Amino acid sequence: MAVMEQVPVVQESAPRRRSGRSLEKRRIRFAWCVLIPCIAVFLIMSVLPLGLAVVLSFFEWNLVQTPTFVGFKNYVSVFTESSNLLMLGNTLLFGVANLVITFVFGFLTAAFFTAKIRGQSAFRVIWYIPSIISLSITAQLINTWIDGSTGVINTIISNLGGEKIVFTRSTGWMYFWILFVCAWRGMGSGALLFLAGMNGISRDVYEAADIDGVNRRQRFFRITIPCMSNMLAYILIVTVLGIFSFFEPVQLISNGGPNLSTRTLMFAIYDEAINNMNIGLATSMSTIVLICGVTLTRLNFKFTGIDIGGKHAD
Amino acid sequence: MQTETAKAEFPVRSGEELRNKKQKSLRRKKIRRSVGAYLYLGIGSIIMLYPLYFMLVGALLNREDFYQISAFPWPSSLSLENFGTYLFFFSDLKVLQSIALTLGVIAESAAIMILSSVVLAYIFSFIRFRFRGFIFMAFLAVTMIPGAATVASTFVMWARFPFAGGNNIFTGGSGFIGDPMVLFLININISPMNIFLYRQAFCSIGKEIGEAAEVDGANLFTVMFRIYLPLILPVLAYSLIGLFIGKWNDYSTCLYLMKGAEPEWTTIGYYINIVIEEATPQDGLPNYPLIYGVSAMMCLVPIVIFAFFQRWFIDGLSMGALKG
Numbered sequence: 001m002a003v004m005e006q007v008p009v010v011q012e013s014a015p016r017r018r019s020g021r022s023l024e025k026r027r028i029r030f031a032w033c034v035l036i037p038c039i040a041v042f043l044i045m046s047v048l049p050l051g052l053a054v055v056l057s058f059f060e061w062n063l064v065q066t067p068t069f070v071g072f073k074n075y076v077s078v079f080t081e082s083s084n085l086l087m088l089g090n091t092l093l094f095g096v097a098n099l100v101i102t103f104v105f106g107f108l109t110a111a112f113f114t115a116k117i118r119g120q121s122a123f124r125v126i127w128y129i130p131s132i133i134s135l136s137i138t139a140q141l142i143n144t145w146i147d148g149s150t151g152v153i154n155t156i157i158s159n160l161g162g163e164k165i166v167f168t169r170s171t172g173w174m175y176f177w178i179l180f181v182c183a184w185r186g187m188g189s190g191a192l193l194f195l196a197g198m199n200g201i202s203r204d205v206y207e208a209a210d211i212d213g214v215n216r217r218q219r220f221f222r223i224t225i226p227c228m229s230n231m232l233a234y235i236l237i238v239t240v241l242g243i244f245s246f247f248e249p250v251q252l253i254s255n256g257g258p259n260l261s262t263r264t265l266m267f268a269i270y271d272e273a274i275n276n277m278n279i280g281l282a283t284s285m286s287t288i289v290l291i292c293g294v295t296l297t298r299l300n301f302k303f304t305g306i307d308i309g310g311k312h313a314d
Numbered sequence: 315m316q317t318e319t320a321k322a323e324f325p326v327r328s329g330e331e332l333r334n335k336k337q338k339s340l341r342r343k344k345i346r347r348s349v350g351a352y353l354y355l356g357i358g359s360i361i362m363l364y365p366l367y368f369m370l371v372g373a374l375l376n377r378e379d380f381y382q383i384s385a386f387p388w389p390s391s392l393s394l395e396n397f398g399t400y401l402f403f404f405s406d407l408k409v410l411q412s413i414a415l416t417l418g419v420i421a422e423s424a425a426i427m428i429l430s431s432v433v434l435a436y437i438f439s440f441i442r443f444r445f446r447g448f449i450f451m452a453f454l455a456v457t458m459i460p461g462a463a464t465v466a467s468t469f470v471m472w473a474r475f476p477f478a479g480g481n482n483i484f485t486g487g488s489g490f491i492g493d494p495m496v497l498f499l500i501n502i503n504i505s506p507m508n509i510f511l512y513r514q515a516f517c518s519i520g521k522e523i524g525e526a527a528e529v530d531g532a533n534l535f536t537v538m539f540r541i542y543l544p545l546i547l548p549v550l551a552y553s554l555i556g557l558f559i560g561k562w563n564d565y566s567t568c569l570y571l572m573k574g575a576e577p578e579w580t581t582i583g584y585y586i587n588i589v590i591e592e593a594t595p596q597d598g599l600p601n602y603p604l605i606y607g608v609s610a611m612m613c614l615v616p617i618v619i620f621a622f623f624q625r626w627f628i629d630g631l632s633m634g635a636l637k638g
Contacts, residue, residue: 112350123355144606
């Protein structure tokens with residue numbers, strides 16, 4: 001068989017190589033013909049806004065009058081004004097809380113997802129449902145629960161003879177409900193990512209460990225975690241990047257209140273740019289996001305080893 | 315085993331007993347573990363489905379029932395009228411207009427996404443040219459930057475788009491803000507994440523099939539769309555479902571860019587919030603059944619799609635996520 005196959009190849013090799021080379025040239029020309037317009041569109045739609053944000057952050061502008069150059073004034077106000085400092089603190093707080101919830105419950109749930117029980121795939125689907133439901137609808141649902149006078153929770157409380165809670169005037173309750181929405185939404189999808197990481201670990205490692213008489217704690221800390229470290233880094237960075245997009249629950253449930261105490265970075269950008277037309281301040285916050293984003297993305301590439309041209313090249 | 319049976323009878327039995335005991339305790343451990351899993355996942359599932367239950371049942375209640383609501387509501391009397399709140403979503407003309415607009419936006423962005431991603435993924439997989447790695451990396455890196463970095467400047471860009479919506483070269487009018495056109499314009503872009511996904515799928519297929527077809531005289535588009543595309547249908551389905559659900563639920567795009575627009579000219583993810591606000595008066599009881607009815611329908615659409623394609627979706631999810 002092998003000899004039969006080889007014969008025609010040897011005969012054809014010379015003309016085929018020549019046509020292959022011109023084919024290759026045509027392919028490269030085709031590639032550039034497609035790429036150049038694509039790069040142009042990408043530059044306008046994705047890169048230009050980034051550059052524009054950096055430039056506008058040094059100006060004071062309300063979209064109508066001519067912009068005035070103010071240097072670093074916007075950045076100074078982001079890092080010194082008390083309401084903005086509170087905003088940065090909130091972003092950090094929500095971020096850390098979200099991170100802890102994602103990792104603790106994500107791991108726990110993923111561990112239960114690996115249990116060999118009946119109906120496991122149904123459980124996985126059910127746990128994933130919250131993350132495909134509209135975030136704004138979830139927030140609106142919470143609003144119908146926590147409304148001060150006619151809300152479901154207060155109706156139940158007053159029917160039981162208790163005193164109504166004014167949720168919307170309490171920063172603590174606002175924190176709670178915003179985090180509740182995020183935890184409820186992110187738990188299943190986070191767990192599936194952890195599960196993908198766990199499934200990536202070879203069975204052989206565990207079998208070998210069983211033979212050596214490794215206990216469950218050692219199994220977890222010495223095998224599971226080190227073996228999925230790349231996945232953990234990926235989840236960590238994606239979750240941290242997600243902090244910056246933390247917006248809809250804040251806008252719909254607390255609307256930054258009470259007294260601007262639950263604003264987050266994304267909400268502040270939206271509020272300053274679209275409601276207050278304070279473009280300079282909004283874009284300076286955007287630039288802070290950009291700097292953090294670039295740093296984290298570089299880390300992400302490093303950890304997850306997206307290696308273009310190396311590992312995946314043809 | 316062999317050596318044990320060779321020994322005297324007595325020790326063998328004790329060994330078997332020991333093994334039985336060990337197996338029993340192991341089995342007990344296994345049962346305990348699966349009971350724990352059922353408990354955790356079961357309680358969790360109730361929590362995950364509770365809001366959905368609340369919406370579905372809340373829509374069936376009468377308005378007055380909300381003065382006596384409990385944590386697990388159930389309609390006291392049911393008539394066909396109660397189901398009208400569900401139907402509102404499919405019969406109200408403004409809602410339908412908004413849904414039509416949403417479907418149009420989805421169709422447009424899906425067409426752009428598939429066309430650009432398949433061609434670019436093929437180029438990045440199988441054609442060697444200079445700066446290939448650099449360009450691909452740059453695409454990916456820029457898209458990974460959170461959207462918060464561009465919200466304000468994107469708003470400025472569309473508001474001050476030259477010669478649009480009453481603008482002179484830079485100022486004057488409101489540009490594209492509030493114009494439904496902007497919902498279509500923002501989709502004209504490539505999507506590097508999908509290129510990345512498709513490229514991984516293409517690379518796992520290999521370039522030999524395409525080369526063979528090309529030698530036989532097929533042109534590049536035939537190779538891409540007739541040979542490679544059918545082979546990556548699961549990945550394609552995954553990205554399409556993701557796109558559909560994302561656009562269907564999208565609230566913030568309209569919030570940023572459709573300020574001051576006619577409400578029914580916004581996509582459904584935003585318009586439903588306006589319906590809900592309209593059903594919530596400043597004083598007095600909000601129209602809760604209506605709110606829950608439209609919310610439930612709004613959530614059911616992605617759930618039904620997800621239920622149909624969940625195998626592909628979860629496969630794609632773990633395919634898209636990097637291997638640990």
